[in-house]
Amino acid sequence: MGILNKITRKKIGAVSFFLLIIYGCVVLYFVLFSDRLGRVEGYSTYRYNLIPFAEIRRFILYRNYVSTEAFLLNLMGNLLVFFPVGMLIPLWRTKKTGFIRILIYTFLFTLCIESLQLVTRVGVFDVDDLLMNTLGGLAGWVCYCLALKVFRIVRKRCRKNSRREKE
Numbered sequence: 289m290g291i292l293n294k295i296t297r298k299k300i301g302a303v304s305f306f307l308l309i310i311y312g313c314v315v316l317y318f319v320l321f322s323d324r325l326g327r328v329e330g331y332s333t334y335r336y337n338l339i340p341f342a343e344i345r346r347f348i349l350y351r352n353y354v355s356t357e358a359f360l361l362n363l364m365g366n367l368l369v370f371f372p373v374g375m376l377i378p379l380w381r382t383k384k385t386g387f388i389r390i391l392i393y394t395f396l397f398t399l400c401i402e403s404l405q406l407v408t409r410v411g412v413f414d415v416d417d418l419l420m421n422t423l424g425g426l427a428g429w430v431c432y433c434l435a436l437k438v439f440r441i442v443r444k445r446c447r448k449n450s451r452r453e454k455e
Contacts, residue, residue, distance in 0.1 A: 297382060304379035311372055312397070319401050320410050334406055336413040343416040366420035367427065370394055374428025378436075387429070394425025 337343055344363065351359045373394050378385040398421040405411035 301380050301382055304376045308373075308376045308380055311376065315369065315401065316404075319405060320408060331409045334409060334413075335411075336406055338415050340415050340419065343414055344420070363420070366417055367424040370398065370421040370424035371428035371431075373397060374425040374430070375432045376428075378429065378432050385429075387426070390425055390429040391422065395422045397425075398422055 347354065347359055347362050374390055377390060377393055395418065398418050401421075402413045402417055406413035
């Protein structure tokens with residue numbers, strides 16, 4: 289790796305880290321303070337779901353009784369909201385970031401958010417959210433890996449074409 293690539297890599301890492309910080313703040317805002325999600329007034333008691341797939345099953349069974357927005361927000365939103373984590377963490381880190389590391393980072397970030405919801409009594413600590421958010425982070429990482437593979441193939445072809453033109 290040349291010096292220019294190292295500098296570019298560091299810049300990408302710095303921008304990715306900055307985006308991760310902003311992203312984390314936005315997620316925390318929506319989870320803890322958003323009027324739209326009913327976060328202004330907390331609950332008088334701790335609310336939690338520790339039974340895996342209970343909320344997912346409930347939303348699927350009663351999808352005709354809840355709004356489409358609530359259905360999509362709960363199921364798809366939990367997946368999509370953590371998608372950026374899976375893409376930004378490997379860009380931020382200078383070392384290779386594999387499946388297990390992304391799994392751990394995404395799970396721990398989600399666990400922090402769910403725990404904050406429990407402690408502040410704003411929202412519900414939900415084991416299904418832990419699952420869906422972690423899967424969302426893993427999906428983002430898979431997309432990152434695919435994009436990286438495509439980038440490397442394109443770069444290799446460009447180099448090959450450049451060499452041909454010089455000959």
